[in-house]
Amino acid sequence: MLHVVVPVLREQQHIADALAWFVPLVRSFPGSTLTLVTTAREERERRYLAARLAGATAADLTVERFPQLSGDELAALGEALADSGSLTGAVAAQVLSGFPTTADIVAAELAQLPESAPMVRHVHYQGDGRKAAQVNAAVEQLVSTGQEHIAVYDVDSRPSRELLERTAEFMSQHGELPCVVQQSARFATQGTAGSWWERSLCRGAARAQTLWTLRREIPNLRQHADAARRPRTRPGLAQTVGHGLLIRADVFGQVGGLPTFTVLDDVAFGYRLTLDRIPVDSLPFTTTVPAAEHLSELLSQSERWFQSYLDYPKCAASWHAEGHGSRTDHAVALAIGAYRGMAWLLVSPATAACLALAFGPRTRLPVRAAATAALWAATVGPVRALVVAEGRPLTVRATAVQSAETLAGLLLKSVGPLTALGRWAVTGTRHSALAPKSNRRTTQSTTTDREFA
Known part of the structure; x- marks a missing residue:
């Protein structure tokens, strides 16, 4: 249910x-x-x-x-x-x-x-x-026995019946119903932007976000869930996402629901789960969700998502004052959150530096080779791996185009976070009279499920 x-x-x-x-x-x-x-x-x-x-x-x-x-x-x-x-x-x-x-x-x-x-x-x-x-x-206002799951979705989410049936099958394998389940997603655009460069840029950004899901989000959740089930092992830091999130009703009540004192709620909710050693199980398959279709929407979304990292200190102060988690627990969580936020901020500068070293006329050969290998590992390699996993053919030209789009997406990835920091520095606050979201203009996509190892 x-x-x-x-x-x-x-x-x-x-x-x-x-x-x-x-x-x-x-x-x-x-x-x-x-x-x-x-x-x-x-x-x-x-x-x-x-x-x-x-x-x-x-x-x-x-x-x-x-x-x-x-x-x-x-x-x-x-x-x-x-x-x-x-x-x-x-x-x-x-x-x-x-x-x-x-x-x-x-x-x-x-x-x-x-x-x-x-x-x-x-x-x-x-x-x-x-x-x-x-x-x-x-x-x-729900009437619940405590064993049902609250499933939080956005209005443009399209979970299929097959997805929910496979999710239920995954839950039944645990014996006791899992506390929290995350349905991780791949991102895809519909190509609704008017200009070719904007369509290409948004496709590349969506692919870069998908790579983050597969390389960071899912492995981190699996590590957190494994550690949370082992005594005397620190569970790291769960990083939940606000759509496709299934929370058992009694657990929802135990942690006081979603946090309302932060700008966003999803990553902060993962922080709260970590303090109580509540595992977040990641499904062994992904769904497809709509990605930003226009540059303005892409930058606004990236800026909005980075607000979660800026909320970590407030989470630590609030929940430590309420007696949730030790000083060490908060110190570890804050260190992990700072690392993740800094890694996001450095994506664009690091990519630009590799480009400059790879094509700079005065770059020494060993440095040029290392920079070229890094660019290949960040763009060409993942593009080919995604295509192989999805069972689609990929020509040399298509590989070059998709790799270039992904490179552009990486060069743009840090702009939103930097804008968030700049706006905070100038205004002195991250809260605004308007909710930090745009009127949705993306075309809604149907959900398809993909297995992954």
């Missing part, structure tokens, strides 16, 4: 598709439920956006300037600007109020579902918290 929880914010365009996917899926697992969690924060953010739109010109009404708005909202604001000659906060608020909120869409869609209750529910969170608070609010 699964209690699927999907927190939504500014997701009007995706509710119908999500319900069309999840409702039949949940019905195929008797006793399972689906909860869509909207939030009153959306209305407050809409008022804030209206104030920011005051004085905007036609040139300002772009996705880059206002990524939180949908294309239809930007078009309507442009028409209002053309009619009135200037855009005031009142006019912007009036235009935006003409669009239904996500809560309105969810209520309307559920009203059309036959026999929707009690399997499909809508919870409207009234607080000011973000995704973690929405999930916690939904779980508080």
Whole structure:
């Protein structure tokens, strides 16, 4: 039995598709439920956006300037600007109020579902918290025996029935139901960007993120789970991901739900699990999820994800004050988190340095050979390995193109983290009036499963 929880914010365009996917899926697992969690924060953010739109010109009404708005909202604001000659906060608020909120869409869609209750529910969170608070609010209203799993997905997630059946089979092999299960993902774009260079860049970044999943995320989770089950062995640091995360209901209550005091919740949740030596089991197969399709979305996503690493000190201070974990536990976790964050920050500089050494006219032969080997190991080797694992043919030209795309993705990988650090240094805070996410513009992909060793 699964209690699927999907927190939504500014997701009007995706509710119908999500319900069309999840409702039949949940019905195929008797006793399972689906909860869509909207939030009153959306209305407050809409008022804030209206104030920011005051004085905007036609040139300002772009996705880059206002990524939180949908294309239809930007078009309507442009028409209002053309009619009135200037855009005031009142006019912007009036235009935006003409669009239904996500809560309105969810209520309307559920009203059309036959026999929707009690399997499909809508919870409207009234607080000011973000995704973690929405999930916690939904779980508080669940009737559970403690042995079901809370399954957290994004609105554009598309877990297949086969994936859930194989996940259930994996769980049954443990005897006792596992505490936490992570469904790791590979990333793929749909090629919706208008320019070839942007499509290539986003493909390369998606491939680089997939490599991180296979090389870092999954091995780290396996090491953590093995160590957490062994007495007198430090479990390292679990790094959970906020979609495709299955948490046993009693464990969810034991750790107090998802953390709400951090900017993001997924990596911080892994920190909390580590303190209680709760293993996170990684599935022996991956799924495919949508990746960023545009450069602005890619950079925004990377900046948003890096916030989790900046939250580690706050996690240590908060949970140590509550008596969770020893000083040594926190010191080890902080050291691992610092190493991972620094490794991310150095990806682009290290790649650029290797390029300079490999093609520099004054580079000595041994250094040139070492730099070239490093570039090969970071791009060509992984590209070929991925293709072999997926059973696809790869020509020499395709190898060169995909390797170049991956190289570009690596050169760009540290930009988001550096932006996050710079913004924090300039503003003095990492919290903002708007939730750190864009209005989703990616094409949703279907899920396919891949085995891996």
